[in-house]
Amino acid sequence: MSRNGLFEALLRTEPLFKNKEVLRHSYTPDELPHRSDQINQLAAILVSALRGETPSNVFIYGKTGTGKTAVARYVGKELAKAGQESNTTITYIYINCEVVDTQYRVLTQIANNFIQSWSDRIPFTGWPTDEVYAKLREKIEEKGGVTVIILDEVDKLVFKSGDDVLYNLSRINGELKKARVNVMGISNDLKFTEFLDHRVRSSLGEEEIIFPPYDARQLMDILQQRAGMSFKDEALEAAVIPLCAALAAQEHGDARRALDLLRVSGEIAEREGARKVGEAHVRRAQNKIELDRVTEVVRTLPTQSKLVLLAGILREEGGDKGLTTGEVYDTYATLCQVANMDVLTQRRVTDLLSELDMMGILNARVISKGRYGRTKEIQLSVPLAETKAVLREDPLLEAACDTPVGKQARLGI
DNA sequence: TGTCCACTGGAAGGGAGGGCTT
DNA sequence: AAGCCCTCCCTTCCAGTGGACA
Numbered sequence: 119m120s121r122n123g124l125f126e127a128l129l130r131t132e133p134l135f136k137n138k139e140v141l142r143h144s145y146t147p148d149e150l151p152h153r154s155d156q157i158n159q160l161a162a163i164l165v166s167a168l169r170g171e172t173p174s175n176v177f178i179y180g181k182t183g184t185g186k187t188a189v190a191r192y193v194g195k196e197l198a199k200a201g202q203e204s205n206t207t208i209t210y211i212y213i214n215c216e217v218v219d220t221q222y223r224v225l226t227q228i229a230n231n232f233i234q235s236w237s238d239r240i241p242f243t244g245w246p247t248d249e250v251y252a253k254l255r256e257k258i259e260e261k262g263g264v265t266v267i268i269l270d271e272v273d274k275l276v277f278k279s280g281d282d283v284l285y286n287l288s289r290i291n292g293e294l295k296k297a298r299v300n301v302m303g304i305s306n307d308l309k310f311t312e313f314l315d316h317r318v319r320s321s322l323g324e325e326e327i328i329f330p331p332y333d334a335r336q337l338m339d340i341l342q343q344r345a346g347m348s349f350k351d352e353a354l355e356a357a358v359i360p361l362c363a364a365l366a367a368q369e370h371g372d373a374r375r376a377l378d379l380l381r382v383s384g385e386i387a388e389r390e391g392a393r394k395v396g397e398a399h400v401r402r403a404q405n406k407i408e409l410d411r412v413t414e415v416v417r418t419l420p421t422q423s424k425l426v427l428l429a430g431i432l433r434e435e436g437g438d439k440g441l442t443t444g445e446v447y448d449t450y451a452t453l454c455q456v457a458n459m460d461v462l463t464q465r466r467v468t469d470l471l472s473e474l475d476m477m478g479i480l481n482a483r484v485i486s487k488g489r490y491g492r493t494k495e496i497q498l499s500v501p502l503a504e505t506k507a508v509l510r511e512d513p514l515l516e517a518a519c520d521t522p523v524g525k526q527a528r529l530g531i
Numbered sequence: 532t533g534t535c536c537a538c539t540g541g542a543a544g545g546g547a548g549g550g551c552t553t
Numbered sequence: 554a555a556g557c558c559c560t561c562c563c564t565t566c567c568a569g570t571g572g573a574c575a
Contacts, residue, residue, distance in 0.1 A: 491537025
């Protein structure tokens with residue numbers, strides 16, 4: 119084959135996408151279908167900023183992929199735009215607390231928004247926190263008007279660093295003369311305010327907006343809108359969008375998942391050189407997304423958890439069904455020796471099993487076997503061969519992967 | 532009906548490691 | 554550099570338990 123031949127075939131296939139970016143998470147569309155209620159609610163709260171008053175702080179709740187971030191950013195941008203037109207100073211700052219997850223970094227990030235020159239910026243580390251806070255106050259005062267701060271995934275911040283940031287931000291208006299600050303917290307954990315100091319809770323939760331999950335029909339509208347922008351005409355078979363919507367609706371109405379499905383289906387179809395995206399591509403995309411998720415989770419597991427998981431896999435491969443904690447632990451202990459790792463106590467392994475259960479890698483339910491005691495019945499919920507292949511990538515586990523266990527070991531295989 | 536198994540899962544505390552302050 | 558504090562991972566200890574079996 120000539121050197122050109124490698125790409126020739128790929129180049130000859132007609133692309134199905136017009137603009138793939140539209141399907142990515144980072145894209146904020148100009149129109150948000152089925153969210154006009156929430157947009158209006160939020161706008162009604164924030165409109166007082168345009169009148170020079172302090173808007174109430176807001177907490178926004180809703181599961182992943184329900185449009186919280188998109189709505190908050192959209193309204194924030196519109197508000198800033200309206201501020202410009204009416205000559206009111208409105209600053210809008212968006213912070214994702216999964217990335218910026220300490221009090222120091224949040225305050226620094228906000229303050230640096232007001233500081234243009236690099237040399238005056240607050241450094242990543244070094245300053246005492248209250249000095250950063252003082253600088254932030256000074257800068258907000260200098261700028262004047264209303265500063266809207268959006269703290270996305272604020273629950274991550276509170277769980278990692280406590281509610282000090284929220285407490286400080288909720289007090290800041292009392293210390294400002296002309297300027298005003300409004301905080302908008304976004305969380306997908308409905309119960310998370312229980313962990314907050316009551317003063318913070320009452321001050322930041324002045325208004326609450328709930329984002330319900332999308333149902334299948336609403337997801338279809340969203341997909342339709344984005345498909346029009348991202349795919350070429352006639353690139354999708356009629357069944358594709360309803361199927362993506364139905365599958366995502368089963369996953370608690372996650373629009374992000376629906377868009378992922380559509381994008382991955384398109385990628386698979388394109389790679390195969392298909393002229394249209396069909397139902398089969400969506401099914402394959404569904405499997406691929408799920409496998410990618412599992413692979414990623416398993417790959418980043420700590421070694422001890424990997425060994426516990428491997429113990430389960432080897433036992434199930436050997437034909438053992440309905441494993442108990444004791445059985446998994448025995449095998450785990452053997453594998454530790456092979457891998458030359460410390461053997462943890464059974465108590466600790468119980469916790470690791472519970473963690474794997476929570477991650478959806480296995481199913482552990484407590485059962486009683488009467489005379490023969492009470493235990494967890496463990497069943498893996500990931501494909502054995504693929505998961506084992508991921509574990510084998512870890513050099514520490516290579517030898518352990520080929521250890522005969524359970525029935526096999528007894529038969530001397 | 533009582534016993535007893537094989538655990539479960541809470542509580543408390545040790546110790547390593549990282550980050551911050553002095 | 555030293556000291557302090559916090560977090561994470563782990564151990565030890567132990568009371569509690571659903572249900573098969575005698």
